[in-house]
Amino acid sequence: MRSLILPLFLLVFTRPVQPLSIPITQLSDAVYLRFPDLLPRHLIDSTLSAADEFHNKGSMTSDELTYTLQFGQKEGEIAKEASCIMQ
C-alpha cells in the first residue's frame, strides 16, 4: 500500500524566491520573469487562426472503449478510462 511516487519529469532548478524589492533580471533568481509584448498582434491573430484551422480539420469518432482522433496525417486512439499515447 505504501509506495514511492516517481516524477514524470524532473525538477532541476530550485533557488530561493527573492524579495520583491530586489529587481530581478536573471531567471536563476526567480520562479518566473515577465516580458510584455513578446508577440505582435498580427502574429497572435494568425497563429490562433491557423491553430483553429488545424483543429477544425480534425475529427473524433468513438466506440465502447476508445476515442479515435484524426488530425491531418496523425491518427491515434485514446482509451476512455485512461490516458494513452497518440502517434
Added chain:
Amino acid sequence: MLLCYKLTTPPTAHIEDLEATIASELSQHIESHVFPKILSCLAPSSSYPLQVKDTIVIKYDASSVESPGQPLHADKSTVSVNIALTNPDEFLGGGTFFPDLLSSEMGPVVKPAALGDGIVHFSSRRHAGVSLKSGVRAILVIFIDQVKSPSLQALDLQAKASRARSSDPSFAIDLLSRSIYLQPSGAAALHLRSTCHILMGSVSSALSDCRSAASLSPHDARYRNDLGVVLQASGDEAGAREAWRESIRLFDEYSKFGCIPSVEAINARLNLAVSISYLDDYKGAAKIMKKAKELISESPLDVTDKMKGDVNSLLAFCVKKMANE
C-alpha cells in the same frame, strides 16, 4: 512525433501543424525577438546556443471541456515561454500555478497582464495550468533548449536514470550522481536517487537524499510523501506521519488554487491512514479515507483499481473496528 493526450487535457497544435507561411513567420519572430530576451536572463551561461525544441498552441475552452487545465508537471527542456494569445479578461480561472510561489506575497497563480505578454520560467520548475472556470484561454508555449549546457545535460542524465531505475538502480544512482554534480541544487535528482537507494536497501542514503530534496523544494507535496515513506522505513513512525500530514496539506493547497486533483494526494492519504490505524485511531483513519474517496470521484481517470480497493478496504476495516469499540 509523440503526443500525450488525456481527456482532461485541452487540444494542442504544434508549429508544424500550422499553415507553412505562418509557421515560418512565427519561427523567425522567435529567433529574432524572443531569443535575445531569453539570453538576457540566462546571461551567466549564455555561451550555450539556444534552440527551439517545440512550439505549441494550447487552447483551453471551458464551453467544450469541463474545467480544462494541465496537471502539475515539469518539462524536459531548458526554458519555457508562455505567451498569452487571448486577453486576460476573456476567461475566469486559468493562469499558471507554481508550487514554489505558495508562500510568496503575490500568490502561486501567475496570469498575463495583457495580450501578447510572456511568462518565462525554467521548464523543469513544476507548474500547472489552472482549471478554467469560463471563457477561452489560448497560449503559445515555446520550449527552448540551451544546447549542451550543464543544466540540460543534468536533465538528460535524470531522464536516463528514470528509465533505468527499476531494472538497474545502481546504474541509475551513478547517472543521478553525475546529474547532481552538474546541478547541485537539483531537488528532483536527489529525490529520484533516494528512490533508487530504497530499491537497493540503503535506507540511510535514501533518507539523506529525500531530506535534501524536501529542503530544496519545500512546497513539493510528492517529496513530503516520499520522505514519510523513507522515515517509516527507518523506523521513525511519528516523523513519517508528520511528513504525510504536510504532504496532504500541500496537495490541498494545490487544489485550493485550481490545480487538477492528483492521484498522488490519495497515496499520501493512504499512507497516513494506514499509519494512524496502527495506533488504533480508526475514526481518524476513516475520516482520511472518506476524503480520499471524494478525491477518487473527482479524478477517476488516474486512479487504479488497486488504489480504489485499498481505500475501500481500509475504510471498511476502520468502520468495522469502530462498530466493535
